[in-house]
Amino acid sequence: MCCPSATLTVWASAWLSGTAASDDVLDALLAWGEAHEVVAADAETAVSLDLPLAGDFPATPVQLLAALRAHGAGPARLVLPAPGDARGLGGGGSFTEAAMKAGEAVLLPDLGFGLVPVPIAEGLVRWSVHKIPVATGPDHVGLSEAEHGLTDAIRDSAGALQALDVARDRPGVRAELAAKLRARPNLHWPAGTPGRALRVLQRADEVGAILAIAEIDDPGGALSSSAATRRADALRPLNTAVRTARYAAVNEAVRQLTEQADRQP
Numbered sequence: 017m018c019c020p021s022a023t024l025t026v027w028a029s030a031w032l033s034g035t036a037a038s039d040d041v042l043d044a045l046l047a048w049g050e051a052h053e054v055v056a057a058d059a060e061t062a063v064s065l066d067l068p069l070a071g072d073f074p075a076t077p078v079q080l081l082a083a084l085r086a087h088g089a090g091p092a093r094l095v096l097p098a099p100g101d102a103r104g105l106g107g108g109g110s111f112t113e114a115a116m117k118a119g120e121a122v123l124l125p126d127l128g129f130g131l132v133p134v135p136i137a138e139g140l141v142r143w144s145v146h147k148i149p150v151a152t153g154p155d156h157v158g159l160s161e162a163e164h165g166l167t168d169a170i171r172d173s174a175g176a177l178q179a180l181d182v183a184r185d186r187p188g189v190r191a192e193l194a195a196k197l198r199a200r201p202n203l204h205w206p207a208g209t210p211g212r213a214l215r216v217l218q219r220a221d222e223v224g225a226i227l228a229i230a231e232i233d234d235p236g237g238a239l240s241s242s243a244a245t246r247r248a249d250a251l252r253p254l255n256t257a258v259r260t261a262r263y264a265a266v267n268e269a270v271r272q273l274t275e276q277a278d279r280q281p
Contacts, residue, residue, distance in 0.1 A: 018203060018217060020048040020133040020141060021120040022094050022266045028122070029091040029270040030206040031081065033277035038081055040206070045077060047201035050139040054080045054131075057110050057146040061129065067145060074142070080131075090126035091274045094266040096259045097121070103263075111146035123148070162257075162264035163216050169257035170223065173250055200225075210272045216265040220258045227254060 027044045030036035045052050053074035056062035062069050065083040095104035097116045104123060105112045114132040115121035122131040128148050136142045200221060205214065230251060 018201075018221060018262060018266075019096075019120045020045070021096075021122045021131070022217075022262065023048065023203065024131070024133075024143075025092045025094040025122050025266055026205060026209070026269055026273070028081065028084065030273050030277075032084065032089055032091065033274050034280075035208065035273060035277045036206050038078065041081060042077055044204065045141075047203050048133070049135065049141040052077050052141045052143060054143045054145065057114070057144045061145050061147045064147075065129070065145060070144065077143075080143070080145070084124065084127070087127055089124050091270050093123040093125060093270065094263055095121050095123055095130075096263050098255070098259060101256065101259075106148050109146070109149040111148055114144060114146065157260055157264040157267075159212060159216060159264050159268045162261045163219075166216075166220065166223065166257045166261045169254045173254040205269070206273060208273055208276050209269050213265040213269040213272075216261050220261040220265070223254065224258050227251060227258065 023044050024041070027036060027041040031038055031041050054067060054077060055070040055072070055074050056065065056067040057070065059069065061067065065080075065087065067075050067079070067083065093104070095115060096119065097103065097105055097112075098119060099116070102112065102116065105115055105121075111121070111130045111132070114134075115130065118132050118134060120133065124130065130146050130148050131143050132146065133141050133143050230247075
């Protein structure tokens with residue numbers, strides 16, 4: 017499914033460009049937890065943005081938004097790192113380590129900071145704000161490119177699994193898939209979010225739900241370890257294509273929302 021970082025990337029960017037209210041940002045985050053708190057990951061960040069360090073009483077998302085506006089933050093950018101794919105992280109350090117572990121993060125390239133969400137209790141998400149040690153480039157992936165890549169990966173992965181004879185039907189798989197899709201958070205997006213970006217996000221979520229089922233070991237351990245390894249290898253390109261599609265859709269939505277705001281009188 018989409019992730020908290022995608023929600024904050026789009027809604028914070030809309031708010032910073034003046035096309036959404038702060039309450040809209042807070043309401044959107046509720047899809048991921050009833051409460052959100054914010055801490056600085058290091059002393060430099062704490063001083064720069066006037067945020068508490070981890071271990072101190074945390075700040076609220078409202079305080080975070082105020083700090084971003086006070087420091088002139090521009091549009092945010094989503095990153096979805098995975099082992100072997102550190103696109104957009106801009107080097108090592110605590111931010112890269114935390115983002116890689118979480119599999120997601122929000123970049124604030126104009127300010128040189130990144131935010132990483134971690135669920136720390138039922139209904140509670142903590143956002144850690146890190147100084148980015150190296151300036152990051154735009155790492156643009158076009159929406160058409162990502163959409164075509166997802167289509168190609170679906171075809172190639174299906175063919176590879178069929179050739180390996182490890183794409184086996186499981187009883188009740190359709191019900192499993194329907195349950196996973198129903199369990200997705202009820203997300204909403206700013207007015208003016210491009211329809212194509214939303215369609216790509218929806219398709220990526222559907223394929224992601226299928227992947228989550230396909231990656232579960234067969235009941236009773238029917239697959240040998242070597243077959244399971246071959247299956248994982250066959251699915252890896254599809255995992256990458258899903259992440260790329262989400263990355264491209266969210267960042268394209270931010271780009272278009274920001275441009276729409278710039279055109280307003």
